[in-house]
Amino acid sequence: MHEQTYNLDKQVPDSAGTATAYLTGVKANYYTLGVNGKVKLGDCKASLKPENRLDSILQWAQNANKDTGVVTTAQVTHATPAGLYAKSANRKWQCDSKIMDAGAEALKCKDIARQLVEDEPARSMKVIFGGGRQEMGAQVHPDAEETCPRKDGRNLPQEWQNDKAARGETHAYVTTTRELRSLDIDDTDYIMGLFGDIHVPYEVDRNVTLDGTPHLREMVEVAIKRLRRNDNGFFLMVEGGRIDHGLHYGQPRRALEELLAMEEAVQAAMEMVDMEETLMVITADHSHVMTINGYPERGNNILGKVEFNEDVTDGMPYTTLMFTNGHGFNYTWNGEEVMRLNLTGVDTSGKNFEALAGVPTHEGSETHGGEDVAAYAIGPMSHLFHRVHEQNYVAHVMAYASCIGPYSECDRPVQAVKNVYRSDTFGVTTLNLFPHQFIHPTA
Ligand SMILES: [Zn+2]
Known part of the structure; x- marks a missing residue:
């Protein structure tokens, strides 16, 4: 299938507007997360109105008693993972200092890192793997570049652990490959792994020793081992987030090595799940100008x-x-x-x-590019990924395939797809890169 990726207000999208589209089923404005088109970039007040806030497939999956998780090589508060759980008028509000910079009106809004730890549905996510120790207020290396430091002094990974302990849930917080490998996955309900002060290192720079950071494939393997324990199935998003970064830096080698890491992760995932009952979608959220x-x-x-x-x-x-x-x-x-x-x-x-x-x-x-991107799918209902569709169609097919969210009343096999926003346009795809890829096994 080809996806049309534009944001409501930009011909060429950013990753917050696109994540909102393919995860909530509703197209959004540039740089906005989990809110509808009534919310313009930076409009904190509009983003707080209940009627403008959107549920994502993460919430729909949890409502159906599925376990959920996210794996990314970017910050766990970055646009793509945040599209699963955050509601924000500006994707840059990953930590409190960025909200302070935005002025008094923005102070009413909660930063994305706090939403990850304090608010549903993120609070109930069973697996959270990625970078972002700085945004989360954990200790970082003294030489770490200052991108989004916390001013409130809070240590959110510690608060996340305290929250799980208070609820009597087994949990673990890990930061190295050694710690990840020492986990008792069968006996740990909630797992948070933060493997970078900012992002997880590029595959070409990664410390491959036990003191270093895991390969994307290994993160995905641990995530699936944990999530598949649930008999009701699970939803997992995996983002090869640094494919995009390599391209932003104009360095094709970095981007392509990240793409190969993503390929390994997809292969590992396919070997671990039953493809008779798992829909797997592999796509980009937008193109680049390469x-x-x-x-x-x-x-x-x-x-x-x-x-x-x-x-x-x-x-x-x-x-x-x-x-x-x-x-x-x-x-x-x-x-x-x-x-x-x-x-x-x-x-x-x-x-x-x-x-x-x-x-x-x-x-x-x-910059990103504006071409359509490809979506590849395998598993139940994967035949619905066909022809050319608006990007927000992806969320609808994933939800329909697993009878959750707007399609929780589904009555298979006779009922046809309904309420799906469809494009009548037949576009021409000129270039398909994979700046952010993700897979969605939903048993
Ligand atoms: Zn990008």
Whole structure:
């Protein structure tokens, strides 16, 4: 299936508006989470109105007594995981200091990290794996970049543990591969793993020792081992969140290595669940402006170059993968004509290589793209992922497949899909990347 990913107010979306769409079934504005289109970016007051707040598939699954979890390589308060549980007029309000920066009116709103620990449905999530120790107020390395420090002095992972203890629930909080592997998964109901001060390290930078951080595949394996204990089934979202980050930095090697980690995680998940009763959806939430230049030879390294193309007027080599905007912009004026970087003899396959870009941006700020993205599905009702649909259709199919949320009254097999927002547009997909992928096993 192809998904149309635009936000209500942007032709090219961000990951908060997209997460709201495919997790609640309702399209939203740029940078907003878990609220409908009446809430504009930064409008705290509108986001607090009950009629503007949306339930996500996380809530629907919990209402049906399924266990739920999230695994991401980004912060656990980042846009995609937050789309499951947060209601916020600004995805940047991951911690209290960002709300303070937004002015007095915003102070009425609760930061996303606190929503994760204090509010339903996040409070009842059984598995929470990702980065984000800083946003959560846990101790971070003194050299950690300051992205969203807490000003209230609260230690939310500790509060999360206290909450579970007060409710008499078995629980564990882990921060390293060693701790993750020492878990008694069959005897622990709630598991939180925070494996990064900010995000979980890129796969190409990851400390692979026991003191380091787990591979995405291992996080997914632990999550499924825990969640499949529930006879009513489960909902799990897995995000390869750093695919997107590698692309924002214009570094194809980083992005593609993250994509391979995601592939391993998907394969592991498929081996662990019964595909007769599990719907698995693999998709991106949006595209990026990376494209594939013509005409490298078959077998050429995808991170390599086209050494010579007679139609290129400066006669110099160019990389197969390139961005229409990004930090890799590198053009100069020699007094007569515009010159670009000469890549002759340059190794373009390294993790820090920034591919050339047409429009200059700040470091890490290459933009998303607006093409449709692909959604692949397997398992019950996966045939409904067909043709071209609006992105919010994804939430409806997942809910329908497992008879939860708006479809909890379903009467299979005769009843047809109803109340599904469908697009009549037949778009043309030009590029499908996988900046954020996720899987949704729902037994
Ligand atoms: Zn992004």
